[in-house]
Amino acid sequence: MVPPTGAQRRVLITGAAGQLGRALAEEFPGAVSLGHADWDVTFPAPQLEPPPGLVLHAAAWTDVDGAEDDPQGAAAANVGGTRHAAEIGAPIVYYSTDYVFDGRKGEPYVESDAPNPLSAYGRTKLHGEGAAGEQAWVVRSSGLYGPTGTNFVRTMLRLGRDREEVAVVDDQRTSPTYVGHLAAATRELLERPYGVWHLASEGDCTWVEFAEAIFEEAGLDTRVRRISSEELGRRARRPAYSVLRSEKDAPALPHWREGLRALLARLP
Numbered sequence: 001m002v003p004p005t006g007a008q009r010r011v012l013i014t015g016a017a018g019q020l021g022r023a024l025a026e027e028f029p030g031a032v033s034l035g036h037a038d039w040d041v042t043f044p045a046p047q048l049e050p051p052p053g054l055v056l057h058a059a060a061w062t063d064v065d066g067a068e069d070d071p072q073g074a075a076a077a078n079v080g081g082t083r084h085a086a087e088i089g090a091p092i093v094y095y096s097t098d099y100v101f102d103g104r105k106g107e108p109y110v111e112s113d114a115p116n117p118l119s120a121y122g123r124t125k126l127h128g129e130g131a132a133g134e135q136a137w138v139v140r141s142s143g144l145y146g147p148t149g150t151n152f153v154r155t156m157l158r159l160g161r162d163r164e165e166v167a168v169v170d171d172q173r174t175s176p177t178y179v180g181h182l183a184a185a186t187r188e189l190l191e192r193p194y195g196v197w198h199l200a201s202e203g204d205c206t207w208v209e210f211a212e213a214i215f216e217e218a219g220l221d222t223r224v225r226r227i228s229s230e231e232l233g234r235r236a237r238r239p240a241y242s243v244l245r246s247e248k249d250a251p252a253l254p255h256w257r258e259g260l261r262a263l264l265a266r267l268p
């Protein structure tokens, strides 16, 4: 069953102050946008009149390393919060992650590949997929960045302006995705059936290649020093390879370099 779409359907955005939440609010003008302070999703949803006809659930615990120290806190937001969002009773778009995979496949992951998360964060996001219920589009994406918040592009631009060299991991390959492109693809996805969908940028790169592209596009001559994930020593393990592709007719997103240019065009 493909549920109706259209202007008359009231849209609710959770996590509306996050980087994806803001992009969704731009893509769905007129939506009711609730930030963390408006609705902490670890509690049941507030009464909304009229009730929403679609929930774009962008609220999540996204501190990947922090989830290793507090897996229950992460689960409360990512699993319990998603259950609460589904209990509203409207169709829901749940945003999941490439970190549900272990990276051992070594070639692009499609929707039917078996997940095997390496981190507490990845496990909570995977369980959240189940908590989204039957009326759900489960959207797996990767390496999100936008004009606000903490993300790789903004971090590289900040460091690149201050330093001659930055150290970046060279052993993780993914498809960094611009939130504006993911928000636009979300709108297209509403015409497709419920289920798991992989929506990530075209192309793929290592974080080193992405950093080099950022400096090139931004006109910075900062050098990139290659390091391993082990050298970086973060608490959570990340997949070495987490490129997402669709084996279904998922909406296509532009190449990651186009996403990077679209973001840089928006930054001061």
Ligand SMILES: NC(=O)c1ccc[n+]([C@@H]2O[C@H](COP(=O)([O-])OP(=O)(O)OC[C@H]3O[C@@H](n4cnc5c(N)ncnc54)[C@H](OP(=O)(O)O)[C@@H]3O)[C@@H](O)[C@H]2O)c1
Binding pocket: 014, 015, 016, 017, 018, 019, 020, 021, 035, 036, 037, 039, 040, 041, 042, 057, 058, 059, 060, 061, 062, 077, 081, 095, 096, 097, 098, 125, 141, 142, 143, 144, 145, 149
């Ligand atoms: N970032 C990535 O690279 C990436 C990759 C793949 C998938 N995703 C998924 O995409 C979605 C959006 O991610 P994002 O990058 O936009 O993350 P984000 O910028 O961290 O936004 C998440 C928002 O959720 C809010 N939030 C956290 N706990 C909450 C709670 N208990 N109740 C209500 N709101 C809460 C946060 O508010 P506070 O800041 O106040 O905590 C934040 O505004 C998430 O589901 C994430 O798992 C992200």
